[in-house]
Amino acid sequence: MSVFTPVPESVLADWLKDYAIGRLVELKGISAGVQNSNFFVTTTLGRYVLTLFEGIPRAELPYYLHLMAHLARHGLPVPGPIANRHNEYLGTLQERPAALVVRLSGSSEMNPGLPHCEKVGAMLAGLHLAGQSYGRRQENPRGAAWRAATAQVVRPFLPADEQALLDAELAFQATIDVAALPAGAIHADLFRDNVLWDTDADGDVRIGGVIDFYFAGYDALLFDVAVTVNDWCSTPDGGLDGARAAALLDAYHAERPFTDAEVAAWPAMLRAAALRFWMSRATDFHLPRAGEMVLVKDPNEYRDILRLRIAGVPPLPR
Numbered sequence: 001m002s003v004f005t006p007v008p009e010s011v012l013a014d015w016l017k018d019y020a021i022g023r024l025v026e027l028k029g030i031s032a033g034v035q036n037s038n039f040f041v042t043t044t045l046g047r048y049v050l051t052l053f054e055g056i057p058r059a060e061l062p063y064y065l066h067l068m069a070h071l072a073r074h075g076l077p078v079p080g081p082i083a084n085r086h087n088e089y090l091g092t093l094q095e096r097p098a099a100l101v102v103r104l105s106g107s108s109e110m111n112p113g114l115p116h117c118e119k120v121g122a123m124l125a126g127l128h129l130a131g132q133s134y135g136r137r138q139e140n141p142r143g144a145a146w147r148a149a150t151a152q153v154v155r156p157f158l159p160a161d162e163q164a165l166l167d168a169e170l171a172f173q174a175t176i177d178v179a180a181l182p183a184g185a186i187h188a189d190l191f192r193d194n195v196l197w198d199t200d201a202d203g204d205v206r207i208g209g210v211i212d213f214y215f216a217g218y219d220a221l222l223f224d225v226a227v228t229v230n231d232w233c234s235t236p237d238g239g240l241d242g243a244r245a246a247a248l249l250d251a252y253h254a255e256r257p258f259t260d261a262e263v264a265a266w267p268a269m270l271r272a273a274a275l276r277f278w279m280s281r282a283t284d285f286h287l288p289r290a291g292e293m294v295l296v297k298d299p300n301e302y303r304d305i306l307r308l309r310i311a312g313v314p315p316l317p318r
């Protein structure tokens with residue numbers, strides 16, 4: 001998150017009167033993240049995260065908030081949204097749609113080992129299984145149609161070799177039958193910075209929280225696995241670390257076995273997932289948004305991951 005819209009303490013203190021969570025003690029902007037304005041909020045009764053949504057249409061927000069509530073109810077470490085006195089998760093603050101969620105414990109691990117990858121794989125499978133009973137449906141906002149449309153916006157900013165890479169990848173992706181893959185609610189942005197780690201009573205790592213569901217949607221479950229593997233299991237040059245990928249994928253497969261169609265589609269899904277983040281980062285880089293604290297991530301990291309996934313990847317477990 002970044003802070004695009006500042007919130008004065010007096011304004012928040014007044015807004016919180018609509019909630020049953022006590023009085024404002026502290027408000028702090030969060031610099032991590034790229035999509036929304038986020039703040040840590042401490043009140044006399046607890047610790048929360050406030051999000052002001054910057055550009056997601058209001059009508060699409062209940063899908064995310066109810067999905068978080070659904071997954072939390074299924075025992076996953078997902079922050080539950082807080083309802084206001086009108087029993088609604090979504091409010092309005094500084095003329096933006098706004099929501100409060102529980103602040104979970106832990107911090108992100110940017111150098112994950114095998115135990116981290118194993119736990120993330122098992123948790124992602126649990127999320128996909130619990131998501132099967134989620135009643136709402138909203139398409140992945142960064143799905144195939146978005147990728148194709150965004151490619152045309154970004155293309156003029158790219159050098160000739162990258163334009164050629166992009167054109168070839170779009171043509172390849174158009175040949176993939178995504179409808180043949182198991183689908184459901186996916187997180188779609190399960191990067192290392194969206195998982196908070198804690199330790200349990202024995203000192204073992206455990207997932208304290210999975211956050212940032214604001215790219216979630218209905219799509220192939222395998223696309224979500226690919227997004228996750230590309231981030232958690234890449235080496236600094238973008239290659240796949242075989243041991244970390246195997247730890248994550250074996251743990252996932254033990255909870256939700258991969259189908260034959262998924263085994264066949266795996267290389268294409270890794271490429272689709274790489275393309276998605278190359279395109280979003282290139283958009284943020286070439287067409288930046290104004291804001292008080294704005295983080296722009298390197299698009300070339302995902303261009304390189306795409307090139308390396310095209311060169312070849314190890315198969316899925318079966």
Ligand SMILES: Nc1ncnc2c1ncn2[C@@H]1O[C@H](COP(=O)(O)OP(=O)(O)O)[C@@H](O)[C@H]1O
Pocket residue numbers: 001002030032033034035036037038049051079101102103104105193194196209211212213214
């Ligand atoms: N529920 C939460 N509990 C604890 N920390 C959180 C929570 N939600 C967000 N954060 C913190 O805020 C940071 C940015 O949040 P994120 O959801 O990734 O932003 P964005 O909405 O811009 O994508 C995270 O890296 C984490 O440190």
Ligand SMILES: N[C@@H](CCOP(=O)(O)O)C(=O)O
Pocket residue numbers: 001032033034035036189191193194212277280281297
């Ligand atoms: N994970 C994405 C962008 C979304 O950023 P977030 O910090 O809001 O999760 C990327 O790395 O490009």
